[in-house]
Amino acid sequence: MPNKTTDKTILKELRAITKDKANWKTAIDDVAAKLGKQYSEDVKAKALWLLGEMGLHYPSHIQPYIKQMADYLRDDNPKLRERSVNALGRIGRTDKTLILPYFDTLMDMRCDTEEAVRLAFVWACENIATNAPEFFxxxxxxxxxxxxxxxxxxxxxxxxxxxxxxxxxxxxxxxxxxxxxxxxxxxxxxxxxxxxxxxxxxxxxxxxxxxxxxxx
CATH class of the missing domain: 1.25.10.10 (Leucine-rich Repeat Variant)
Structure with a gap:
């Protein structure tokens, strides 16, 4: 588990990547690596959010990591569930086919015990419905x-x-x-x-x- 100093450094790097949109395509692999078990929940939450935004612009480049991102729908940490829902919503807005294997699980998130996750569920569905209203x-x-x-x-x-x-x-x-x-x-x-x-x-x-x- 990284110490707080390492954590701070990684989060700073992720914030820098967030601002550098011109290089998002080449940074996807590095950001996805931060979903690994050795990283803190704060780092994983930031990585999930950023991958969702990257997926809105470069869905095919995110494809190899979508299953790993969707696995967090079942995480014990509500922040990670929320971020996973958000990310699938953003990716699904651009390419509905990529989130289809996880759509039923995503729909279950409306019953999550945490308000923030249920809110993210509505928001994600609005994103997907923008270009795939037939799903709903x-x-x-x-x-x-x-x-x-x-x-x-x-x-x-x-x-x-x-x-x-x-x-x-x-x-x-x-x-x-x-x-x-x-x-x-x-x-x-x-x-x-x-x-x-x-x-x-x-x-x-x-x-x-x-x-x-x-x-x-």
Missing amino acids: CDKLDLFYALISDKGERVRIEAPEMFRVMGKRLPYSVEPYLKKLERFSEHDPHPVVRIHTSGAIRITKKVLEKSKHAANE
């Missing part, structure tokens, strides 16, 4: 349930999934509009009301456009 057509019940999550930050973020889906596949959100209206009008949290209203508005707008185009 039959899963919107899960996000509807999360609007009533015990964690405030999860409740705030969950309606945003309906906004992402409403923009891309509005017909999948249409059956939820009336139920979402209840949240937009009566939820005690103002941001939940705002985000739910936004999701309803964008879905109705895209539905209207789509129906108009069909009638032309």
Whole structure:
């Protein structure tokens, strides 16, 4: 196990790599090496986050390390679970095929005991749904349930999934509009009301456009 001085040095190196985006492609192997068992949880957490961002830009270069990254979905440390979820979301945003083998496990993260992990789950799904909304057509019940999550930050973020889906596949959100209206009008949290209203508005707008185009 590295001592605190070594840890500090490695984290400093990873921060320098984070800022040096022009050389990300050639730095991927070095960053992925920091997922090894000999590194501290802080180092692994930073490496997971950075690999997710690198994967958004260079998904094929990240491919050899995705299984190792996905293994952290089952880690005892909630920070590593959170970072693993985030990373798969970023990679899946660019190349959905790369995260398919881990998709079912990723979906299970909505039930994680830690609020930060459940929040990361919603955020990751929004990322993936941006370019692969078809993955979530039959899963919107899960996000509807999360609007009533015990964690405030999860409740705030969950309606945003309906906004992402409403923009891309509005017909999948249409059956939820009336139920979402209840949240937009009566939820005690103002941001939940705002985000739910936004999701309803964008879905109705895209539905209207789509129906108009069909009638032309």
